[in-house]
Amino acid sequence: MIKTDLTLLHAPSVYDFRKKNIFYGPMSDLVPSSPIFEMYPIGFLTMSNYLEKRGISVRIINLAYLMMSDKNFDAEKFIGKIKTKTFGIDMHWLPHCQGSNEVAKIIKQYHPDTPVIFGGFSSSYFYKELISFPHVDFILRGDSAEEPLYQLMSVIKNNKGDLSLLKQIPNLVWKEKNEIHENPISCISEDLDEVDFDYRIMFKQVLKYRSLKSVVPFNGWMDYPVTTIPVIRGCNKNCSGCGGSKAAFELFGKRTRPAFRQPEKLIDEILLTQRYIDAPVFILGDITQGGKEYLEEFFKNSKRLNKDMQIFFEFFEPPDEWFYDRVAENFNYFCFEISPDSHDENIRQKMGKQFTNSRLVSGIKYALKKGARRYDLYFMTGLPGQTKRSIMQTVDFCRELYETLEWDKRFMPFVSPMAPFIDPGSRAFENPDEFGYVITKKTLAEHIEAITMPSWKYILNYESKSLTRDEMVEATYNCAIGLNALKGRAGSISRKVMEENEERIISARKIMSEIDRIVSDKKDLYESRSFESLKDKAMEYSLSTVCDKKELEFPFTKKNFKWCSIIRTVLFNR
Ligand code: B12
Ligand code: SF4
Structure with missing residues (x-):
């Protein structure tokens, strides 16, 4: 192996997921990855680009993906052979709490x-x-690690032993002979100008380290190579359970306002990405949060893009019709998604989103009229004040919406539980009483223990005063069955997919009851043969439960890697 300065390792959520029997359920159903959460933070690319440009060599290793794509892959042996001066591990998403720490122990x-x-x-x-x-x-604390990481790597690489230099590195927490030092968080990117979303780094690493699997962003990406570019760091909103809300960013990263990517740079990056991967681009974060002037600038620059390029937008609240008009003027293939969280405006308001259903519905109608290829709606269970009845009313709401849209199959509703955790730093985590919750796991150690519990019901770090865990499980699956039937009726999914989904949801429900029965027997769970016999099923039914993962994929017109350009760049640095 070539020796690198820094190896960025992405661990699976649970290190020994291949041995442990855990029924993760639908906790990852609405993201492209599995419950192993094999997707590494997009920040791995920005940090790698930043460091490589300044002479620090970096290798990304998606250990989670390597482990899940080959059941015989020996992770420990592999880690033992890595040649590097430093390891970097993301414990970015809390579900990785056990995996990232176990990997660090093996490293040591x-x-x-x-x-x-x-x-x-x-x-x-x-x-x-x-x-x-x-x-x-x-x-390294906060959301802007590029420069602090560069400074830390420079010290590690060039000034071994001179610990006094560490005092000057922003955002750094470190220890010296058991004494812990924390430097203030003073590096907070204001405009993301120093950050590059340049996917070429991935291809260069494939050639240099002769491993494609190490950099694959998530399972299935080679068949669905959607590329993502975040437009924003931080958020203007304050959704109660979100660890990326305004309040949370301020708490963990001292960020008081979001930073937006300059539209010109954003379009340059899309153009660059399209030179190598002819596939859709997902604009991560609600671009409309930037305001009208920002959007005008974005659309002005969009003229440089191929009109036939596919583009996906997500919203945190419904945009004005004006926005849809401009998208339709600039692009031929576009899709949208939004998370109203609940159909009930009061619950939505408690959650932190103020918009009305009439604004939501008229926006969807308008966007479809303007030619959107898809409009996805995401609902959640376990919300503040939400009851079992309210969850089931989501199905009635979506039925009415389908009727209003004359059963337009481009509309797609989804539901998933707020799982596995209410995010730390969110308003609900910090003030659970205000939102009708009891937080049952507070410390990192408690979360590490929780993520290996036998099923998602036991993993949750909260209880809602308006909904028991059993009610939440039952209502989530029943609501999913209801939405599945609606999508089947509209033709949003085929009859076959609808029937398969229903079969999976019913089986998932049975597995949950079976686990509950074994747990209530109070025998040693891990000695129980019947628990062990559920192992394969538990994983199988944790992949695509409340919907088929393929349903999340927007329809593609193109998905090509432009291998000639990639090879030219990798070999000749062009
Ligand atoms: C885009 C996004 C996603 C994308 C992922 C894109 C990606 N590959 O990064 C998708 C939609 C797939 C996603 C999925 C999930 N997400 Co998400 N996501 C976001 C969102 C909206 C923006 C994140 C972003 O773009 N950051 C900007 C990029 C450039 O920076 P970055 O990746 O964060 O990296 C920087 C720093 O975090 C840090 N850093 C990160 N890792 C490391 C490692 C080292 C060694 C160092 C030094 C620094 C460092 O430095 C980086 C560079 O400055 C945030 C909400 C928000 N407002 O921020 C939620 C958020 C991060 N997601 C969250 C969650 C819970 C999830 C899921 C677990 C949800 C689920 N149950 O399915 C999954 C996990 C998926 C997986 N890993 O497989 C929570 C995390 C809360 C927490 N503390 O755990 C957030 C805060 C809010 C939320 N609830 O959605 N997510
Ligand atoms: S869930 Fe709410 S607070 Fe969190 S990133 Fe989305 S809009 Fe912002």
């Missing part, structure tokens, strides 16, 4: 003198507890 077993840096949202939130673990040397 094989490379006791190699520094281990942690980073990401959850590392920032739990930094005090995390730094006390013996396998963690450094934590």
Whole structure:
């Protein structure tokens, strides 16, 4: 193996997921990855680009994907052989709490003198507890790690042993002989200008380290190579359970306002990406949060793009008709998605979103009239004040909406539980009483324990006062069955997919009851033969339960890797 300065490792959510029997259920059904959460943070690309440009070599290793794509892959042996001066591990999403720490322990077993840096949202939130673990040397807090990481790597690479230099690195938490030091969070990107979303780094790494699997962003990406470009760091909204809300960013990263990517740069990056991957681009984050002037600039620059390029937008609240008009003027193939969370305006308001149903519905109608290829709606269960009855009313709401849309198959509703966790740093996590919750797991150690519980019902870190966990499980599956039937009737999904989905949801429900029965027997669960016999089924029915993962994929007109351009770039650096 070539020796690198920094190896960025992405761990699976649960390190020993291939051995453990856990029924994750629908917790990852509405994202492209599996419950192993094999997708690495997009920040891996921005950090790699930033460091490589400044002479620090970086390798990304998606350990989670390597482990799930080959059941014989020996992760421990692989980690033991890595040649690097430093390891970086993301504990960005809290579901990775167990996996990232287990991987760090293995690293220390094989490379006791190699520094281990942690980073990401959850590392920032739990930094005090995390730094006390013996396998963690450094934590970079906040949401803008590029420059602090460069400074830290420069010290590690060039000034070994001179710890006084560490004091000057922004956002850094570190320890010196059991004494913990925390530098202030003073690096907070204001305009993302220093950050590059340049996918070429992935291709270069494939050639350099002779491994495609190490950089694949998620399982199935080679068949569905959607590329994503975030437009915003931070958020203007304050959704109660969100660890990426305004309040949460301020708490863990001292960010008081979001940073927006300059429209000109955003379009340059889309153009660059399209030179190598002729597939749709997903604009991550609600671009309309930037305001009208920002959008005008975006559309002005969009003229440089191929009108036939496919583009997807997500919204945090319904945009004005004006926005849809401009999208339709500039693009021929476009899709939209929005999360109203609940059909009930009061619950939505408690959640932190103020818009009305009439604004939501008229927007969808208008967008479809303007030629949208898809309009997806995401609902959640376990929301503040939500009851079992309210969850089931989501189905009635969607039926009426389908009727209003004359059963237009381009409309697609989805539902999933707020799982596995209410995000740390969110308003609901910090003030659960205000939102009708009891937080049952508060510390990092408690979450590490929780994520390996036998089923998603036991993994949850909260209880709602308006909905028991059993009611939540039942209502989530029943609502999913209802939405599935509606999508089948409209032709949004085929009859075959609808029937398969229904069969899977019913089986998932049975597995949950079976696990509950074994748990209530109070025998040692892990000694129980009947529990062990559920193992294969538990994983099988945790992949696409409440819907088929393929349903999330927007219809593609093109999906090609432009191999000639990729090879030219990789070989000749053009
Ligand atoms: C886009 C997004 C996604 C995309 C992922 C895109 C990607 N590959 O990164 C999708 C839709 C797939 C997604 C999925 C999920 N997400 Co999400 N997501 C977001 C969102 C909206 C924006 C994140 C973003 O674009 N960041 C900007 C990029 C450039 O930076 P970055 O990747 O965060 O990396 C920087 C820092 O975090 C840090 N960093 C990160 N890792 C490391 C590692 C090291 C070593 C260092 C030094 C630094 C570091 O430095 C980076 C560079 O500055 C946020 C909400 C928000 N307002 O931020 C939620 C958010 C991050 N997601 C969240 C969650 C819970 C999830 C899911 C677990 C949900 C689920 N149950 O399915 C999954 C996990 C998927 C997986 N890993 O497989 C929570 C996380 C809360 C928490 N503390 O756990 C957030 C905050 C809010 C939310 N509820 O959606 N998500
Ligand atoms: S869930 Fe709400 S607060 Fe969180 S990123 Fe989305 S809009 Fe912002």
